[in-house]
Amino acid sequence: NAGVTQTPKFRILKIGQSMTLQCTQDMNHNYMYWYRQDPGMGLKLIYYSVGAGITDKGEVPNGYNVSRSTTEDFPLRLELAAPSQTSVYFCASSTGPGTGPFFGPGTRLTVL
Amino acid sequence: QQQVKQSPQSLIVQKGGISIINCAYENTAFDYFPWYQQFPGKGPALLIAIRPDVSEKKEGRFTISFNKSAKQFSLHIMDSQPGDSATYFCAASILSGYSTLTFGKGTMLLVSP
Numbered sequence: 447n448a449g450v451t452q453t454p455k456f457r458i459l460k461i462g463q464s465m466t467l468q469c470t471q472d473m474n475h476n477y478m479y480w481y482r483q484d485p486g487m488g489l490k491l492i493y494y495s496v497g498a499g500i501t502d503k504g505e506v507p508n509g510y511n512v513s514r515s516t517t518e519d520f521p522l523r524l525e526l527a528a529p530s531q532t533s534v535y536f537c538a539s540s541t542g543p544g545t546g547p548f549f550g551p552g553t554r555l556t557v558l
Numbered sequence: 559q560q561q562v563k564q565s566p567q568s569l570i571v572q573k574g575g576i577s578i579i580n581c582a583y584e585n586t587a588f589d590y591f592p593w594y595q596q597f598p599g600k601g602p603a604l605l606i607a608i609r610p611d612v613s614e615k616k617e618g619r620f621t622i623s624f625n626k627s628a629k630q631f632s633l634h635i636m637d638s639q640p641g642d643s644a645t646y647f648c649a650a651s652i653l654s655g656y657s658t659l660t661f662g663k664g665t666m667l668l669v670s671p
Contacts (some may be wrong), residue, residue, distance in 0.1 A: 479605060488663040491658055491659075498594050543657055549594075550601050551600060552600070
């Protein structure tokens, strides 16, 4: 199993551009999550999904959108990128509460 | 409102010593407490987790101690090694429903040779 994979690994965006961060897991996990990590601030939940077709907002959802059309994929969309979205983004998955979650390797995004 | 407070922010321990990282939580409904280890440039990796029906859980050199009445839990790393140098995060969640993890802000551990 590859686990949780994320693409791209690095990306530089200009202010106002948009992009999609890809996340795929091959563990047949129902739960998937997007976190952002800023220095000294821990991990903040952006969005999560408890199954295909079901998504919900986390702590910091503004400026982001998600979709979950399959169990495996959980892309994160950034519209109108802003410097405040400069961060490292982690996708994670789990079978449910009390298990994991297991994190991907991350995407380092810089908005200039 | 930060629901999980982690201390210290950074820690330097000599090789062979004991590293201790503490976390305190506010929400008494939390009933799942994992610890994550993160190396630079990598994603966090689940290290060890505890549920409040036990006061201690040990896996190798890593031990979680849990004090339900004080709403505190801690990670002890025995015989700390330079390879343990990483950032450690505590977290908490509720097992029922669609609860998600709330993370502490992390502790950067450096084990000196």
